[in-house]
Amino acid sequence: MGIHTIPQHQPDIVVRRIPFAFDEKIDPVWHSEQPEWSHMVNGASLTMPYLEPFLIKTVREALQQVADPQLKKDVLGFMGQEGAHYKNHRRYNEILKQSYPELSDVEAEMDADYTIFQKRSLKWRLAYAAGFETMTMGMTEWLIGKRSTLFSGADASVTSLVLWHMVEETEHKNVAYDLYMHLYGGYWSKVWGLIFGSFHVGWSSRKGYIAMLKRDGRWNSWRSRLTLHIRVAQFLFHGAPAMIRSLVPGYHPSKVKDPQWVSDWAGAYESLADGHIPMLDTSDPEIPARFSN
Template sequence: MSASATPEGVSVEPRHVHFDVDDELKTLWHGNDVFRTAFMNALSLQFPDGEQQFINSVRLYRDQITDPKLKQEVRGFIGQEALHSREHKHYNDGLKARGYDIDAIDARFRKHMDWVARLPASRQLAGTCAAEHYTAVLANGILKHPEWLADATPRMRELWRWHAIEETEHKSVAFDVYRQCIGNEKLRKLVFVFVTWNFFKFTFLNTCTLLRAEGKLWSLRTWLGGLNFLWGKPGVLRKSLPEFFEYFRTGFHPWDQDNRDLLEKNLGELKAGYVEAKAKAV
């Protein structure tokens, strides 16, 4: 029996794409809404260092993997995450043009990631599984609920959809490595609690830092709009919360939510968009 639980028809392969979003990042690209733009940018600010740590934690167990399918998926996982880290590094560099102190934000998060890198290997991999669950749930939401990014510029919308597609494709790779090499359910759930705290802490801090730079940190109207975005309509966190907590279920696996149909639909639309964009360029 294969150690990989990635379903048939799902390929974990990196796509060598690049999104030139420098012009978009000089604007409030999400419908000219300062909170929605800041929230999405706040997520991006965690990706370059965070995804490099995901790669490092899986590499710590790479030599213990004997299953050919899982070994191939680990290679694909590393390739996809490396490209995500690269694209979001470009993304975050682009935010500097709007006057944000990205270096200070990076330093704050990097201090935390340096601490994570000193943890025992089992806790690092458990942390990657937990963080990958958050990215997988949010990715599913982006693919399932196009209204989350309906007001975004087309290029930014496609960047986030590309990232969501690949996060969905490899959502169980680190988990399958953990299950084969460690398999400690208590540790998996415990580490998820700490990752939950840190994920929301840094997203909140980053959002506040960006809003402060926009002069909107103490704007009641901005925060009411943000609360509606997250908990009202479209309700990004409200709709994600049940799936977040599924991680605490004993025997949980990321592909218990089989969203291959959603993945196939969005992948087809993304490819069609590339073809159309190339045709216009010619």
């Protein structure tokens, strides 16, 4: 315990309890020109109300063993942000299930998985958490860096939800790693957490988007499969460097430069009046970090 020193001058983690309001008639294919991509994101959204409560429970338990005041503060911020995330994803997922009731079966499988995981050692769970959070750094760089390709012309509410989520993943990117290293450390456990956590969330997401594509009649289309394979390859191409660099000795998430768009988004949010939802303008191909409301 105490093998990892926590930087004492980290920015505060801002908890934004944003009540995204989704139109009940929202089209699950929220990007009409990219139905496969729409469902890939939908599948990821489906995991959040199971993954993120698991992460919150894990770090809350670990918090009991932490004396470092900066790390305690960061963990509380982490829990606040993750709690806001999964509640908003749950609202959206309930709308998805109106069109795809079979998603309830996918949710049941995830619920069973995380019930089992919650019984494993705290070290195992923290390694999973740190591994998953490392993978999201690559995902954030991809989604924000390629936002024009991935979100231009798409539904503004879904786009705003996803990119807000990615901004806050960037803001708390150090926390799970710091907590794992502070309490346990260990190189190979960290590697296992990265591999297993990333694979498990990806596999769970895949079950969701397969179910939706099957109902839409797209799963057996070779064009649809090719589109999916290309998107997965793009994610691996952009996300793998983040995972690989985390395995280099001396790595710390804080050494990774954040996309400028993240701080631009946070600055724009500060100027919003209370209660306003930060809706991005997807009609602008650049999707600038300013809000249309």
